Amino acid sequence: MKTTLPFMLLVISVLGCNKFGPDTSSTSNSNSSNSSYTATAKIAKVVDLPATIGKSRDEIKKMINGTPKSEDPWLEYSLPEAELTFRFDKGKASHATFNFKAVSVGGSTVSGTDTAEQLGTMAGVDIKGKSPTSTGGLADTYEVEIGGKKAQASFYHPGGNFNMVMIQPN
Structure with missing residues (x-):
C-alpha cells in the first residue's frame, strides 16, 4: 500500500x-x-513594379488589377497585399513604391518580409545574387536595370522586417 x-x-x-x-x-x-x-509558404509576385516606370497613368491603370484609391497628386492603389504609389514627371511614372500591408496570421501580425529578396519577389524587383550598393539602419539600396537604364531600388527595413521598396531611375 x-x-x-x-x-x-x-x-x-x-x-x-x-x-x-x-x-x-x-x-x-x-x-x-x-x-x-x-x-511551406511561398512568396508570390503581386505586381511588376519596374515595368511601371516610364508608363503613363492610363498604362499603369491597365497593368494594375484594381481601382485607384487616389489619382491626385499621385496614383495610389490599396491591394490586399500592399499599398502602391506612383509619382509622375512629365506624364510618366518616375517613382514607384510598394508598401507591404500587415496581415494577421494565427495570433500574430506579419508586418514585412525577412529578406529584401522576398519583398523584391512580391514587387517584381529582381535582386537575386546582388549585394546592396549602400546599407543603412533604415534601408538597403540596390542598383537595378529598368528598360536598359540604371535605377535604384531602396528596400526599407525599420524594426528589422523589409516592408517597403521604392524604385526610381538614376
Whole structure:
C-alpha cells in the first residue's frame, strides 16, 4: 500500500493535468502545424513594379488589377497585399513604391518580409545574387536595370522586417 499510493497519486496528477490544464498536446500540434505552414509558404509576385516606370497613368491603370484609391497628386492603389504609389514627371511614372500591408496570421501580425529578396519577389524587383550598393539602419539600396537604364531600388527595413521598396531611375 505504501508504494501503490504514491504511484496512484502520480498517475492521477498526470491525468488530471492533461484533463484540466491547458491542452498542451493541441498547442504543440498547432504550433508545429503553424511552423510547417510558414516553412511551406511561398512568396508570390503581386505586381511588376519596374515595368511601371516610364508608363503613363492610363498604362499603369491597365497593368494594375484594381481601382485607384487616389489619382491626385499621385496614383495610389490599396491591394490586399500592399499599398502602391506612383509619382509622375512629365506624364510618366518616375517613382514607384510598394508598401507591404500587415496581415494577421494565427495570433500574430506579419508586418514585412525577412529578406529584401522576398519583398523584391512580391514587387517584381529582381535582386537575386546582388549585394546592396549602400546599407543603412533604415534601408538597403540596390542598383537595378529598368528598360536598359540604371535605377535604384531602396528596400526599407525599420524594426528589422523589409516592408517597403521604392524604385526610381538614376
